[in-house]
Amino acid sequence: MFYRAHVLVEMTSNSILLGAAQIRERLSREIVLAGLSQEVKVLETGPYGAKVPSPFVVVYPENVIYAPVSIDDVKWIVEEHLLKGRPVTSLIHPEVRVDWGLAGFRQPFLLSKEKRVVLRNSGLIDPENIDDSIARDGYQALAKALTLSPQEIIDRIKKSGLQGRGGAGFPAGLKLEFTAQATGDEKYVVCNADEGEPGTFKDRLILEGDPHSIIEAMAISAYAVGAGEGFIYIRAEYPQSITALETAIGQANEYGLLGGSILGSGFSFQLKIRKGAGAYICGEETSLLESIEGKRGEPRIKPPYPPQKGLWGKPTAINNVETLANIPPIVLNGPEWFKNIGTPTCPGTKVFTLTGNVNALGLIEVPMGTTLRELIYEVGGGIRNGKGLKVVQTGGPTGGTMTPDMLDVPMAFDTLPKYNSALGSGALTVIDDSHCIVDLVKNFCEFFLHESCGKCTPCRIGNKRIVEILGRAQIGKGKSNDLIQLRRLGENMKKTSFCGLGQAAPNPLLKCLDYFREEFEIHINQRICECRTCSMKPGKKTLA
Numbered sequence: 394m395f396y397r398a399h400v401l402v403e404m405t406s407n408s409i410l411l412g413a414a415q416i417r418e419r420l421s422r423e424i425v426l427a428g429l430s431q432e433v434k435v436l437e438t439g440p441y442g443a444k445v446p447s448p449f450v451v452v453y454p455e456n457v458i459y460a461p462v463s464i465d466d467v468k469w470i471v472e473e474h475l476l477k478g479r480p481v482t483s484l485i486h487p488e489v490r491v492d493w494g495l496a497g498f499r500q501p502f503l504l505s506k507e508k509r510v511v512l513r514n515s516g517l518i519d520p521e522n523i524d525d526s527i528a529r530d531g532y533q534a535l536a537k538a539l540t541l542s543p544q545e546i547i548d549r550i551k552k553s554g555l556q557g558r559g560g561a562g563f564p565a566g567l568k569l570e571f572t573a574q575a576t577g578d579e580k581y582v583v584c585n586a587d588e589g590e591p592g593t594f595k596d597r598l599i600l601e602g603d604p605h606s607i608i609e610a611m612a613i614s615a616y617a618v619g620a621g622e623g624f625i626y627i628r629a630e631y632p633q634s635i636t637a638l639e640t641a642i643g644q645a646n647e648y649g650l651l652g653g654s655i656l657g658s659g660f661s662f663q664l665k666i667r668k669g670a671g672a673y674i675c676g677e678e679t680s681l682l683e684s685i686e687g688k689r690g691e692p693r694i695k696p697p698y699p700p701q702k703g704l705w706g707k708p709t710a711i712n713n714v715e716t717l718a719n720i721p722p723i724v725l726n727g728p729e730w731f732k733n734i735g736t737p738t739c740p741g742t743k744v745f746t747l748t749g750n751v752n753a754l755g756l757i758e759v760p761m762g763t764t765l766r767e768l769i770y771e772v773g774g775g776i777r778n779g780k781g782l783k784v785v786q787t788g789g790p791t792g793g794t795m796t797p798d799m800l801d802v803p804m805a806f807d808t809l810p811k812y813n814s815a816l817g818s819g820a821l822t823v824i825d826d827s828h829c830i831v832d833l834v835k836n837f838c839e840f841f842l843h844e845s846c847g848k849c850t851p852c853r854i855g856n857k858r859i860v861e862i863l864g865r866a867q868i869g870k871g872k873s874n875d876l877i878q879l880r881r882l883g884e885n886m887k888k889t890s891f892c893g894l895g896q897a898a899p900n901p902l903l904k905c906l907d908y909f910r911e912e913f914e915i916h917i918n919q920r921i922c923e924c925r926t927c928s929m930k931p932g933k934k935t936l937a
């Protein structure tokens with residue numbers, strides 16, 4: 394059946410919190426009441442990015458984006474736009490470009506800094522409709538891969554220079570090669586969709602916008618390494634992503650794109666979902682494997698690494714959602730195409746999540762090498778309420794700490810370490826100058842204390858002591874040697890903790906001790922908080 398218009402409603406976990414489900418329901422009802430049910434079809438879609446506020450509604454073929462939409466706006470959109478053909482100009486978000494006339498099914502809006510590879514289909518397709526995905530080249534890369542040898546696929550990924558987007562930036566092609574070369578009667582591929590880093594929600598939204606691209610990537614990886622079974626490990630806390638995945642896996646099985654002898658090639662691949670209970674440590678790859686095996690999520694000793702000894706002791710390639718989303722376009726367009734995006738040493742794009750005190754919040758995909766200034770001031774629209782920038786935490790609490798003098802640093806895996814920082818998972822938490830640094834650091838440390846699995850003493854006890862000392866400083870009971878103690882604790886934890894969590898936990902503390910030492914000293918020695926957020930006498934800002 395052909396429809397005169399399609400209306401896409403953003404339906405992600407974020408937008409649902411803002412009322413998207415009610416908007417969708419009201420839209421369908423108003424369309425029926427207006428007698429348009431044979432002419433207008435309502436569909437669900439994924440997120441666009443930081444500049445389009447949630448929840449949004451797009452009307453095709455005119456390409457008109459209404460954002461953010463409230464339940465009361467729905468009647469107007471139906472009566473004015475869908476019935477009378479007059480877009481409701483007052484409801485169109487001012488930042489959103491509008492193409493009037495028959496624009497067709499295409500990308501409606503792209504910021505100048507944006508480059509969408511991972512989010513190529515997000516906001517454009519109905520994630521629960523495999524035909525939408527296929528219409529946008531979905532599963533073409535899998536069909537092509539099955540005509541190549543496994544080594545040819547691995548070579549493509551290796552040549553592209555794709556690095557893992559889960560935080561460590563390990564070359565994705567090498568990981569596939571190690572798994573392919575490892576000996577084992579059975580092999581596995583695993584998708585790490587745990588995503589527990591505070592401020593990071595890219596993987597969840599990538600999955601909710603385009604689950605088929607991850608399924609396709611996993612099938613390609615499985616063919617490349619010789620695996621017959623794969624698992625997507627995802628938090629049970631993300632029901633929207635799980636539903637999107639379950640639907641997509643069901644459809645792919647139905648279409649013969651998963652299961653036995655895919656596309657008649659003789660290659661068979663089963664894909665299953667495993668739900669995690671929401672422990673941050675279960676995002677660490679070896680804890681994740683323990684959790685899939687039904688054990689307590691605690692990290693294993695490495696080496697051996699998962700490509701040699703992974704799930705149930707068998708060779709396993711474990712990759713992050715965003716890493717996987719890059720694989721189909723690389724197979725389809727070739728490694729040179731990918732290398733032309735980003736920087737020579739760090740190709741491709743990066744999906745960032747902008748959170749904190751910026752005007753535009755949300756997902757943004759830009760070429761690697763885009764500067765922090767461009768991300769905060771051009772994409773994010775600058776600091777909210779005209780305040781100054783104090784600090785940016787990159788890659789979540791475990792990543793790096795950057796100050797306003799580092800705004801022109803190109804954001805890439807290999808550039809940030811020169812500034813003692815890290816790209817990590819791509820979370821950018823922007824903090825304005827009204828925030829107290831002791832408060833901020835304590836907040837991060839409390840997270841680590843809560844999430845420490847308790848297996849090793851430096852992390853289990855170290856985090857506890859750090860939080861205690863910072864808490865003392867906040868109530869005006871700091872001791873003269875507290876800063877020495879904090880540094881000693883942090884440095885020892887970095888050296889002696891068993892896994893990445895404990896090793897990275899002191900990062901924000903140690904960096905902030907370097908960059909904001911005076912603020913810590915004022916808290917401890919003068920018992921004053923200049924930002925007025927601590928439970929002690931306020932500083933000069935109050936007196937002014």
Ligand SMILES: Cc1cc2nc3c(=O)[nH]c(=O)nc-3n(C[C@H](O)[C@H](O)[C@H](O)COP(=O)(O)O)c2cc1C
Binds near residue numbers: 586587588677678717
């Ligand atoms: C404490 C901790 C938590 C982690 N959480 C995640 C996570 O949620 N998602 C993820 O992809 N990687 C996470 N990682 C990194 C993984 O261990 C691993 O490096 C990654 O899944 C590899 O995939 P990639 O090579 O595609 O990046 C975490 C690491 C640590 C130490």
Ligand code: SF4
Binds near residue numbers: 846850890891895
């Ligand atoms: S560093 Fe922390 S999270 Fe890692 S094993 Fe030790 S206690 Fe567990």
